[in-house]
Amino acid sequence: MKQHTIFVLSFLIAIIVILILSLRPDTVKMVDQTLSEKLNNGNTIYYVVVGDSIGRGAGAETMRDSWHGQLEKLVKQRYGARMEGQHIVQSGATAFEGLYKLRNTELLIPADIIFLVFGENDRKYMETEEFAKHYELLIREAKVRAPNAEIITFIESPLNVQSFADQIQILSDHYGAIPIDMRAAYAQSGISVKKLNKDQVHPNRRGYELYANTILAMLEDYPNRKAPALEDSLYTQGDTPFHLTKTIDSQKGFMYADSYWTAGEKGSSIRYKIEGNTVGAIIKRNPNGGMVDVFIDHQYYRTINTNWPLVKERYIILATGLEEGQHKIEFMMNDDGLRFKGLDEKPFQLGGIISANILEKEIME
Incomplete structure (x- = not known):
């Protein structure tokens, strides 16, 4: 009887201890806390960066000097909270690439913040209206993948096309995201761009320090709220699926190896048939890469460079x-690429065509 009583008392004590621990700030379910509460409680903040070279921190002397490296240090100093990040980033990326990579990347952490860092590259490849649709789909994908995460958008410091910045602001407002305008931060700093940048685009350590301090100031004033729910779309009809086409229509001078159609001689060509008004490609860039002409429906459209360090x-x-419906996409090498001794990589390697039919939202009269 005595042993039974001791067992019952021990069990009750264990239950009480568990209940007490569960009410401590650092053990409350993370999903039940707002971002502000997590910061002030010193909880670990998990973040995801989806972005381009600035998202990656290019231009910084070391990754510790990148905006996210310096932000992690500032948050630790200010709140005693660690930050752990997952980086879905690529130099030269557009919102299109960010969207495709986000859709095809497993999120390794339960994100509290998703940073979206695009715009500077997008302006080179598309008009404002097309960028707005891609950026909206990106925000929607982020909210679907991490519904409890706050979304922070960047208006990058080098972005000089106001209409692109306007769309980032409009879409951020619509979806409850918080925009960080680094153009304004640069202007208000009183420091010359030459002292803040490594080159015409990328910040240096000092520039990224300004990025980090701007984000920290925003976090200190962040609304104590649950992450906003997903709103109805503003520009697009729903969440457009992307299709990957690997089957070719015809080819000359190409060989298939290791999931890529490859070629290394001028004049080699390959053609696909796809459906959709938006088209991308999976390519493997490498130091042997060269110039490749792209034809759409038998008309020259643009030249891409497959060279990369x-x-x-x-x-x-x-x-x-593009017009809705079927299109023929053809690639033709217009040079032989480069030849680095000991590097067994073909100048042009094509993994398939990505296509989507991104439709504008119908306006009800």
Whole structure:
């Protein structure tokens, strides 16, 4: 009887201890806390960066000097909270590439913040209206994948196309995201751009320090709220699926190896048939890469450069705003690429065509 009583008392004590611990701030379910509460409680903040070279921190002397490296240090100093990040980033990326990579990447952490860092590259490849649709789909994907995460958008410091910045602001307001305008932060700092940048685009350590301090100031004033629910779309009809086409229509001079159609001689060509008004491609860029002409429906459209200092698979945008329906996409090498001794990589390596039919939202009269 005595042993039974001791067992019952021990069990009750264990239950009480568990209940007390569960009410401590650092053990309350993370999903039940707002971002502000997590910061003030010193909880670990998990973040995801989906972005381009600035999202990656290019231009910083070391990753500790990147905006996210310096932000982690500032948050630790200010709140005693660690930050742990997952980086879905690529130099030269557009919102199209970010969207495709986000859809095809497993989120390793329960994100509290998703940073979206695009715009500077997008302006080179598409008009404002097309960018707005891609950016909206990106925000929607982020909210679907991490419904409890706050979304923070960047208006990058080098972005000089006001209409692109306006769309980031409009879409951020619509979806309850918080925009960080680094153009304004640069202007208000009183420091010359030459002292803040490594080159015409990328900040240096000092520039990224300004990024980090701007984000920290925003976090200190962040509304104590649950992450906003997903709103109805503003520009697009729902959440557009992307299709990957690997089956070719015809080819000359190409060989298939290791999931890529590859070629290394001028004049080699390959053609696909796809459906959709937006087209991209999966290519493997490498130091042997060269110039490749792109034809859409037998008309020259643009030239892409497959050369890159590293061997890297990329998801690149080819065309937006095409007519709905079927299109023929053809690639033709217009040079032989380069030849680095000891590097066994073909100049052009194509993994498939990404297509989507991104439709504008119908306006009800």
